[in-house]
Each structure stands twice: as C-alpha cells, then as structure tokens.
Amino acid sequence: xxxxxxxxxxxxxxxxxxxxxxxxxxxxxxxxxxxxxxxxxxxxxxxxxxxxxxxxxxxxxxxxxxxxxxxxxxxxxxxxxxxxxxxx
Numbered sequence: 001x002x003x004x005x006x007x008x009x010x011x012x013x014x015x016x017x018x019x020x021x022x023x024x025x026x027x028x029x030x031x032x033x034x035x036x037x038x039x040x041x042x043x044x045x046x047x048x049x050x051x052x053x054x055x056x057x058x059x060x061x062x063x064x065x066x067x068x069x070x071x072x073x074x075x076x077x078x079x080x081x082x083x084x085x086x087x088x
Contacts, residue, residue, distance in 0.1 A: 029056055032056075
C-alpha cells in the first residue's frame with residue numbers, strides 16, 4: 001500500500017489522464033494513417049490520383065486531460081462523472 005499524500009495522488013491521477021489522452025491520440029492518428037494508406041493503394045491500383053493525406057487529429061488540450069482526470073477521480077470516488085456529450 002502506498003503512503004502518498006493527496007497532492008501526490010492527484011499528480012498520479014493527472015499523469016494517468018495525460019497518458020490515456022495521448023494513447024487515444026496516437027490510436028486515432030494511426031487509424032487515420034492506415035485508412036489513408038489503403039485509399040492510396042486503392043487509387044494506385046485504379047490509376048486514380050492519390051487522396052491528400054489527412055490532417056492529424058487535434059492534440060489533447062489541457063482541458064481534455066483535465067476532463068479525463070475528473071472522470072478518473074469520479075470513478076475512484078464512485079460518482080458518475082460528466083460525459084463528453086454532456087459538456088458540449
């Protein structure tokens with residue numbers, strides 16, 4: 001069992017939220033690239049011009065990371081956290 005103080009626990013939770021947000025960003029980026037590469041391959045096979053490469057997904061903002069941290073905290077506190085759709 002850890003003897004961390006509340007500040008250390010909050011920092012750990014914030015770090016976990018950042019890691020989750022970055023993992024989602026890398027996954028979206030990878031998926032978008034895979035889809036684009038398949039479209040390029042299909043275009044070449046059909047003698048079509050290659051589609052333009054898509055822009056990278058939006059990089060996680062501090063607000064995105066804080067929202068994830070709030071969701072993690074709510075889970076730990078056993079409370080229902082606001083979902084992404086409720087904040088929009």
